[in-house]
Amino acid sequence: MPPPLPSAIITRREDITPDLWKIWLKSEIPFKFKPGQYCTIGFDDVERAYSIVSSPYEEQIELFIELVPPPFGNLTPLLYELGVGRQVTIRPRAKGIFTLDERYSHHLMMSTVTGVVPYVSILRSYFHDFRSGHRFYVLEGVSYTDEFGYDMELARMAQAHPNVVTFMPTVSRPQEERNQGWEGQTGRVNTLLEKYVERFGLDRDDTLIYACGHPGMIEDVKARAAALDFLVQEERFWKVS
Numbered sequence: 001m002p003p004p005l006p007s008a009i010i011t012r013r014e015d016i017t018p019d020l021w022k023i024w025l026k027s028e029i030p031f032k033f034k035p036g037q038y039c040t041i042g043f044d045d046v047e048r049a050y051s052i053v054s055s056p057y058e059e060q061i062e063l064f065i066e067l068v069p070p071p072f073g074n075l076t077p078l079l080y081e082l083g084v085g086r087q088v089t090i091r092p093r094a095k096g097i098f099t100l101d102e103r104y105s106h107h108l109m110m111s112t113v114t115g116v117v118p119y120v121s122i123l124r125s126y127f128h129d130f131r132s133g134h135r136f137y138v139l140e141g142v143s144y145t146d147e148f149g150y151d152m153e154l155a156r157m158a159q160a161h162p163n164v165v166t167f168m169p170t171v172s173r174p175q176e177e178r179n180q181g182w183e184g185q186t187g188r189v190n191t192l193l194e195k196y197v198e199r200f201g202l203d204r205d206d207t208l209i210y211a212c213g214h215p216g217m218i219e220d221v222k223a224r225a226a227a228l229d230f231l232v233q234e235e236r237f238w239k240v241s
Contacts, residue, residue, distance in 0.1 A: 019067035033094030055124035098235040106207040115213025141189025
């Protein structure tokens, strides 16, 4: 039999909406990863991969999770019931290639809801290292304003480093009461690609487009980017977990 998997304890939990929440994990073993990679955690022998919010310099592993109810969701309904002090399993190696491609100096990062996670990790690490030479444009789309899990953090980054980070949140259902008072950008994030490529003056030879989140958004981004002759790096979050 294979040896038992290492465990990680939930040290903190923050509920964002009835189906979105954050947890912080303290692994019993050293856990190394690159910004943009994911970890695989489990409970009751059910496992799933989750992109990591935290930077490798942080002591704990931060995750932003969306509840997927049965019959499609297997792990998230179990995780949803776990509070501080409960344990999950964690595979000892991070995986994933959705990381910063340093061959490009301009990075157009498009996401839906929890798809923003790897971008937060990349940016936290970038500023921790006091690096330079790169420009980031983060476009995040949600249906409802309360689904922005990291909008305040990204807005602070953009305000503090306006020549490094631009953050553009957009809401696809501005007319609904839940979004009352929203005065920002509206529309599905994928439909804004051409507008912001032009507004930011992006050059296809020095810009990589990243797409993370809903597979429908990713497919449309890829089609729109191909029409402009831009390359896309993708990370899909399927509605099963």
